[in-house]
Amino acid sequence: MTMLTRILIAASALAMTSAMPALAKTFVYCSEASPEGFDPAPYTAGGTFDASAHPIYNRLAEFKKGTTEVEPGLAESWDVSADGLEYTFKLRQGVKWQSNEKFTPTRDFNADDVIFSFMRQASADHPWNQYIAGITYEYYNSMEMPSLIKEVVKVDDYTVKFVLTRPEAPFLANISMPFASIVSAEYASVLEAAGTKEDLNNLPIGTGPFKFVAYQKDAVIRYVKNPDYWGEAPKIDDLVFAITPDAAVRLQKLKAGECQLMPFPAPADIAAIKEDPNLKVDEQAGLNVGYLAYNTTQAPFDNPKVRKALNMAMNKQAIIDAVFQGAGQVAKNPIPPTMWSYNDAIVDDVYDPVAAKAALEAEGVKDLSMKVWAMPVQRPYMPNARRTAELIQEDFAKVGVTVEIVSYEWGEYLDKSMEAGRDGAVILGWTGDNGDPDNFMGVLLSCASAQPGGANRAFWCNQEFSDLLSKAKQTADVAERTKLYEQAQVIFKDQAPWATLDHSTQYVPMAKNVTGFVMSPLGDYTFDTVDLTE
Amino acid sequence: MIRFILGKLLYLVPTFVGITIIAFGFVRILPGDPVLLMAGERGISPERHAALSAQLGFDQPIWLQYLQFLGRLFHGDLGNSLVTKKPVMAEFLTLFPATVELGLVAIIIATAIGVPVGVLAAIKRGSWFDQVSMTAALVGFSMPIFWWGLLLIIFFSGILGWTPVSGRISLIYFFPDVTGFMLIDSIISGQKGAFTSALSHLILPSVVLATIPLAVIARQTRSAMLEVMGEDYVRTARAKGMPPSRVVGVHALRNAMIPVITTIGLQIGVLMAGAILTETIFSWPGIGKWMIDSISRRDYPVVQSGLLLIAGLVMLVNLLVDLTYGLINPRIRHK
Numbered sequence: 001m002t003m004l005t006r007i008l009i010a011a012s013a014l015a016m017t018s019a020m021p022a023l024a025k026t027f028v029y030c031s032e033a034s035p036e037g038f039d040p041a042p043y044t045a046g047g048t049f050d051a052s053a054h055p056i057y058n059r060l061a062e063f064k065k066g067t068t069e070v071e072p073g074l075a076e077s078w079d080v081s082a083d084g085l086e087y088t089f090k091l092r093q094g095v096k097w098q099s100n101e102k103f104t105p106t107r108d109f110n111a112d113d114v115i116f117s118f119m120r121q122a123s124a125d126h127p128w129n130q131y132i133a134g135i136t137y138e139y140y141n142s143m144e145m146p147s148l149i150k151e152v153v154k155v156d157d158y159t160v161k162f163v164l165t166r167p168e169a170p171f172l173a174n175i176s177m178p179f180a181s182i183v184s185a186e187y188a189s190v191l192e193a194a195g196t197k198e199d200l201n202n203l204p205i206g207t208g209p210f211k212f213v214a215y216q217k218d219a220v221i222r223y224v225k226n227p228d229y230w231g232e233a234p235k236i237d238d239l240v241f242a243i244t245p246d247a248a249v250r251l252q253k254l255k256a257g258e259c260q261l262m263p264f265p266a267p268a269d270i271a272a273i274k275e276d277p278n279l280k281v282d283e284q285a286g287l288n289v290g291y292l293a294y295n296t297t298q299a300p301f302d303n304p305k306v307r308k309a310l311n312m313a314m315n316k317q318a319i320i321d322a323v324f325q326g327a328g329q330v331a332k333n334p335i336p337p338t339m340w341s342y343n344d345a346i347v348d349d350v351y352d353p354v355a356a357k358a359a360l361e362a363e364g365v366k367d368l369s370m371k372v373w374a375m376p377v378q379r380p381y382m383p384n385a386r387r388t389a390e391l392i393q394e395d396f397a398k399v400g401v402t403v404e405i406v407s408y409e410w411g412e413y414l415d416k417s418m419e420a421g422r423d424g425a426v427i428l429g430w431t432g433d434n435g436d437p438d439n440f441m442g443v444l445l446s447c448a449s450a451q452p453g454g455a456n457r458a459f460w461c462n463q464e465f466s467d468l469l470s471k472a473k474q475t476a477d478v479a480e481r482t483k484l485y486e487q488a489q490v491i492f493k494d495q496a497p498w499a500t501l502d503h504s505t506q507y508v509p510m511a512k513n514v515t516g517f518v519m520s521p522l523g524d525y526t527f528d529t530v531d532l533t534e
Numbered sequence: 535m536i537r538f539i540l541g542k543l544l545y546l547v548p549t550f551v552g553i554t555i556i557a558f559g560f561v562r563i564l565p566g567d568p569v570l571l572m573a574g575e576r577g578i579s580p581e582r583h584a585a586l587s588a589q590l591g592f593d594q595p596i597w598l599q600y601l602q603f604l605g606r607l608f609h610g611d612l613g614n615s616l617v618t619k620k621p622v623m624a625e626f627l628t629l630f631p632a633t634v635e636l637g638l639v640a641i642i643i644a645t646a647i648g649v650p651v652g653v654l655a656a657i658k659r660g661s662w663f664d665q666v667s668m669t670a671a672l673v674g675f676s677m678p679i680f681w682w683g684l685l686l687i688i689f690f691s692g693i694l695g696w697t698p699v700s701g702r703i704s705l706i707y708f709f710p711d712v713t714g715f716m717l718i719d720s721i722i723s724g725q726k727g728a729f730t731s732a733l734s735h736l737i738l739p740s741v742v743l744a745t746i747p748l749a750v751i752a753r754q755t756r757s758a759m760l761e762v763m764g765e766d767y768v769r770t771a772r773a774k775g776m777p778p779s780r781v782v783g784v785h786a787l788r789n790a791m792i793p794v795i796t797t798i799g800l801q802i803g804v805l806m807a808g809a810i811l812t813e814t815i816f817s818w819p820g821i822g823k824w825m826i827d828s829i830s831r832r833d834y835p836v837v838q839s840g841l842l843l844i845a846g847l848v849m850l851v852n853l854l855v856d857l858t859y860g861l862i863n864p865r866i867r868h869k
Binding site: 141451 | 566568576579589628691698706711816819
């Protein structure tokens with residue numbers, strides 16, 4: 001930290017103390033990870049977005065609190081052309097940019113900021129594309145924005161037109177994601193003139209409900225309420241993130257009153273938290289799925305009847321009870337039940353080892369040996385893959401299938417599990433980015449995703465299924481899309497490229513006096529609506 | 535004495551070169567690469583993977599990458615983190631004071647308790663004090679730090695409410711880093727109660743970090759003292775009718791201190807290892823936690839340069855220990 005930065009922080013601290021009313025309401029969140037930076041575009045971690053995109057910034061469209069529905073954000077409204085190729089956004093007027101010691105805005109938010117925010121990610125030649133050497137825009141790329149956005153046109157100061165190369169129904173959901181946060185073009189030019197471009201990432205300026213105050217690396221992030229916020233003003237005055245990586249320690253801090261809310265409690269602690277008179281727990285089905293993906297290109301797993309039989313041999317409820325300690329539900333579809341287009345009419349394969357054994361024999365499968373891959377890390381959709389694999393091993397042994405459990409280091413696991421000719425079925429899962437069904441089925445099960453670099457670890461390419469997805473992706477009407485996705489789920493269940501294992505439950509423990517916290521199906525932690533009662 | 539120092543310094547050169555190879559090679563031997571970890575479950579196309587690898591310089595032959603690393607090192611450039619994109623040196627300097635502060639307090643606790651306990655156990659050899667303290671030392675030495683830290687938090691912070699759970703200072707205090715040492719900065723800030731708060735936050739983590747070194751130092755002091763107490767000159771001193779306190783304090787302890795100081799010096803390395811776990815559990819923003827995060831993300835520049843900095847530091851401490859021998863024992867520096 002330079003001397004200048006220290007002085008600036010001291011000055012802002014002083015300014016804060018003097019500006020604070022006598023009884024400022026401070027809310028402390030025991031966050032689990034350090035942010036990678038404060039510009040949301042180059043990063044991918046949820047913990048980074050909770051510290052940057054959600055408190056500090058806004059997007060053209062936003063996810064409505066507690067849902068995956070898209071609502072107006074910095075854009076007041078939008079029109080979509082009949083062919084679905086042009087999105088024209090009417091921008092909100094009178095939205096103030098935040099200020100800090102280095103920057104006092106001279107103008108409100110306008111179309112230039114929108115163009116700047118997208119073009120810096122889109123074009124390698126843009127002067128801000130590499131404002132920090134080696135920076136990359138992974139979400140912009142993985143959401144296929146480079147091939148989707150043909151151009152972004154400024155119609156006037158408060159109108160922006162996005163021209164697409166193809167109709168894309170999830171487009172609005174995509175630009176509601178953190179990577180599409182709108183940053184200030186004016187702030188960028190001030191930083192450029194000062195020769196401190198990297199401060200866009202260190203000392204963020206946004207339009208959101210909270211202003212960034214200071215970050216002490218790996219320890220504390222401080223924010224203060226944005227007095228000029230265009231939306232409903234936050235109820236708390238100060239927001240503090242106390243970075244606490246260990247779940248057991250987070251819980252102790254919460255109990256001791258050192259923070260008011262924590263993410264990701266250990267599943268084993270939930271029961272005790274519920275009994276604590278000073279705490280309460282919000283819970284909600286997570287937007288995720290855990291699965292076992294067969295290699296559908298290899299015998300005998302290329303036979304859907306064999307896959308179905310194996311699915312029938314699996315006692316999934318036992319997995320939910322043992323591995324999730326009840327904090328989850330058995331999955332029957334590849335998308336979670338909280339997502340629109342979830343086909344509840346589908347009936348899951350019934351656990352029946354006797355019928356499973358008979359079905360395997362009918363297909364001529366005898367003395368089968370297979371590998372089951374257990375991932376080495378914990379994920380919300382899979383807290384203990386090794387234990388899950390052991391339960392599957394026991395279940396399969398009952399129908400005469402011998403299972404060898406294998407595991408690799410995480411990076412290697414991700415890589416090797418996507419290698420063509422992979423031996424064995426892989427335990428993995430997915431957490432949704434934007435609440436669109438295509439973000440599950442398209443990413444994980446389409447023919448395109450079965451190529452190298454994709455995420456279709458069953459290597460399953462069913463043309464009928466893929467065509468339904470493509471059609472749905474190009475259809476704007478939600479009712480029509482819903483029908484197409486429902487049909488796709490019927491094909492999925494019939495063909496069984498995966499054993500769908502679970503949808504886990506998310507828990508958010510907090511102090512009894514916290515009100516107004518809304519759980520996000522996308523797993524975001526936002527604090528603009530929280531309050532503390534006495 | 536100058537020749538003695540120069541000779542010691544010369545030894546450092548090959549050691550340092552060796553460390554650069556180990557630091558550079560270590561993180562690359564680990565399976566999995568940073569680009570794949572960044573992409574996660576989503577996967578990454580071979581073209582994009584190649585483009586990113588090229589951008590980060592990982593497509594070069596490994597020996598060339600090593601030479602480039604050395605070249606930058608000689609220009610004082612330790613590279614930038616792949617994750618935060620910030621200079622490794624800047625991150626190190628931000629976090630390092632927290633680790634030093636914790637480590638210093640821990641080593642002070644370990645020495646201040648370990649040496650007297652060891653001396654007393656040696657003098658009263660076979661007594662109940664000897665038995666109890668040496669058993670406790672063995673238990674302390676075998677203590678899993680993570681479990682021990684959590685146990686202390688639950689008892690002292692959770693049940694008794696005497697100490698804060700984690701962090702370096704209460705969040706109500708907010709002042710800029712001047713030295714990076716919270717105990718000093720809290721005094722400089724002039725804010726009432728800040729120093730007490732910083733001190734109370736140091737108690738549990740430093741006790742946890744001190745546990746293993748304390749056990750080692752106590753046992754080492756005891757055995758060194760026992761050896762020296764059996765020497766002829768101690769017997770002679772006693773025979774002369776010298777008071778026991780002078781026999782122990784001057785004749786025995788001074789000679790017993792040489793292996794003890796070696797042990798204390800070696801504990802710096804142990805402290806660094808302990809800091810990784812202690813910092814993680816107490817949310818202590820130091821370099822131990824930084825290294826763990828970077829290793830799990832395969833942040834090559836941080837891991838290799840961070841290891842180098844830590845190893846350099848341990849080397850420096852060992853050099854100082856060597857020089858201290860010279861001060862304590864003239865025979866060593868004249869050898």
